[in-house]
Amino acid sequence: EPEVTQTPSHQVTQMGQEVILRCVPISNHLYFYWYRQILGQKVEFLVSFYNNEISEKSEIFDDQFSVERPDGSNFTLKIRSTKLEDSAMYFCASSPLVRKNTEAFFGQGTRLTVV
């Protein structure tokens, strides 16, 4: 069964360092998302991406964040200069398209720990 895969499963980084979180969406999907979930808190929308550009982004997704689909299969989230408060689970999701009854498939997440 097709699935969204995320790497690494856990990343520890020092404050101020750049991190790149990687996702391989399901191959025929067209719409991609990044979400984050701080431990014990809600799943927060970061950004949606379609047709090689950002469709929507939240107030969390500031200039420190960027997304890229460099090679037609990977979908990456970059945090330029990590802060302690960036520590969270980051989930990638993909869907065939944003339609009324389209399911978003989530990856297992990357746990980012900023020390």
Added chain:
Amino acid sequence: TQLLEQSPQFLSIQEGENLTVYCNSSSVFSSLQWYRQEPGEGPVLLVTVVTGGEVKKLKRLTFQFGDARKDSSLHITAAQPGDTGLYLCAGVGNNDMRFGAGTRLTVKP
């Protein structure tokens, strides 16, 4: 920003009891989805409701979309310990999908 409020935040019940959790918003959504999330994993879709007033059943789970497409409920009949988890509603907009904070359900044997 479309805000989804879920209630209750926490719910602990005994096996065999019935329960209802709610998802409310002041915004109208094109559809609303319910997900379940296990610890350390990503959310998994349970159901999508699209039409105002729609009711969908998934075994012991009954999902309803409000007539105005602003709110939804999830009713579980005869809850089992395997139903324990975090239940999330998500409103689908034009280009995004945003989650409520979730209801953490614990079903005790």
